[in-house]
Amino acid sequence: MNFxxxxxxxxxxxxxxxxxxxxxTTGRLRPAAPLLSGLAxxxxxxxxxxxxxxxxxxxxxxxLLIVAVLGAxxxxxxxxxxxxxxxxxxxxxxxxxxxxxxxxxxAGWGPNGAYAMIGGWRFLGQLIAYAMLIVMPIxxxxxxxxxxxTTVIVGSQGGLWxxxxxxxxxxxxFIAAMALAFRAPxxxxxxxxxxGGGVDAEYTGVRLGxxxxxxxxxxxxxxxxxxxxYLGGWxxxxxxxxxxxxxxxxxxxxxxxxxxxxLPRIREADLMRWCWTxxxxxxxxxxxxxxxxxxxxx
Amino acid sequence: MYAQAFFVxxxxxxxIGFGVVVFRTSSMVRSALALLFSQTAVGCMFLAMxxxxxxxxxxxxxxxxxxxxxxxxxMFMMDPGGMGxxxxxxxxxxxxxxxxxxxGVAIVVAFWADWGPVxxxxxxxxxxxxxxxxELLGRSMLIFETAGITILTAMIAATAVAIPVQTTAxxxxxxxxx
Numbered sequence: 151m152n153f154x155x156x157x158x159x160x161x162x163x164x165x166x167x168x169x170x171x172x173x174x175t176t177g178r179l180r181p182a183a184p185l186l187s188g189l190a191x192x193x194x195x196x197x198x199x200x201x202x203x204x205x206x207x208x209x210x211x212x213x214l215l216i217v218a219v220l221g222a223x224x225x226x227x228x229x230x231x232x233x234x235x236x237x238x239x240x241x242x243x244x245x246x247x248x249x250x251x252x253x254x255x256x257a258g259w260g261p262n263g264a265y266a267m268i269g270g271w272r273f274l275g276q277l278i279a280y281a282m283l284i285v286m287p288i289x290x291x292x293x294x295x296x297x298x299x300t301t302v303i304v305g306s307q308g309g310l311w312x313x314x315x316x317x318x319x320x321x322x323x324f325i326a327a328m329a330l331a332f333r334a335p336x337x338x339x340x341x342x343x344x345x346g347g348g349v350d351a352e353y354t355g356v357r358l359g360x361x362x363x364x365x366x367x368x369x370x371x372x373x374x375x376x377x378x379x380y381l382g383g384w385x386x387x388x389x390x391x392x393x394x395x396x397x398x399x400x401x402x403x404x405x406x407x408x409x410x411x412x413l414p415r416i417r418e419a420d421l422m423r424w425c426w427t428x429x430x431x432x433x434x435x436x437x438x439x440x441x442x443x444x445x446x447x448x
Numbered sequence: 449m450y451a452q453a454f455f456v457x458x459x460x461x462x463x464i465g466f467g468v469v470v471f472r473t474s475s476m477v478r479s480a481l482a483l484l485f486s487q488t489a490v491g492c493m494f495l496a497m498x499x500x501x502x503x504x505x506x507x508x509x510x511x512x513x514x515x516x517x518x519x520x521x522x523m524f525m526m527d528p529g530g531m532g533x534x535x536x537x538x539x540x541x542x543x544x545x546x547x548x549x550x551x552g553v554a555i556v557v558a559f560w561a562d563w564g565p566v567x568x569x570x571x572x573x574x575x576x577x578x579x580x581x582x583e584l585l586g587r588s589m590l591i592f593e594t595a596g597i598t599i600l601t602a603m604i605a606a607t608a609v610a611i612p613v614q615t616t617a618x619x620x621x622x623x624x625x626x
Binding site: 201203205206236237238241242244245248249251252255256259262271274277281297298299 | 477478484504505507508511512515516518522529531572573576
């Protein structure tokens, strides 16, 4: 039952995010637009490029969708509303989202096209930049909760949300999450206007539809992870727990969207330099500060 | 119990199957990702054997490691896509011999070793994670720290070797390219 509820919540959030995305880009609020464009994708010709790596080409969009849903499976909407409350939940989400890289390399290599391939390998460089900034802030979150269980992590924020307890970790995780979801300004693997769509370039029709759905699902999963790790998950007054989880998740997802709209795309080398020379020292500092707080403050 | 044995067997066969693909394809990227999915299947075997932390860790680590290996293979191999019809195999007779001997030794060890009493009930996953943490930060700390420092040293040394030596002759070239 939880499985169905979480999936419906995920789909609903994806739809809302797509509507907001359309609203901010075209200026018109059209609730039916995501459904119509999804249907249009089904109707269009789905072109297969010449001499593709067929297995990669077909697998990549589906794999991206699966890992985004798998990541969401360990994130609770309410104390008991979670698909799998794993003992290693905070590690599992990293494991699932590591395969975003695999899916993008497949999507890049599969179609046998230059732009796609550059986009796919670019994401490998992007991973080298953001990976530590996902893992190290989560380490600090787990230190405070003294557990990797996501429901316990939310429980540990009953008095004080992690965004206040470890603001540095939140900022780093938020930026790294945007890079993982390859949203603007970190949309290097797709880079419309510069790389002709990158990994998206050779996909058309239903395959492109799946790829777009997977991308939006990934954003929602990461927004949900931000909510669980930093924004107190289901905690909040008056409304039921699941409503708070959904509201916070959507707020984070929309803020990612807006942050991307007003920032220019970052260069790969700059992203790498900033992440390694500034981000990782700050993430280590965050771990030390949280360690001191956990040990010193009762 | 039977379900557990079934899943261990299924993931084990998947690991072997992907392992075979590694050597059956000429595409370096396919080969690397087949090795990745073979290792992922081993991680799933860990999960089926109720060692949750090790399983999740294996599944996570392999994704990035094998992807990085894939790009190195694309960089250094002459026919990374396997579309040029190059034969990537060599020393076939020796490899077959070595493979058969290694498999034989593994089977002999598996059947003849004294594995001790089988644990009836695995501790729950949270306890396992805790016990592993205690082990890593206690008795085994020196071993892991030594290994970590060694790998770090190797990485720094490799990077240092890869940086071209700056001489007056090539510093002019460098300014041009930058």
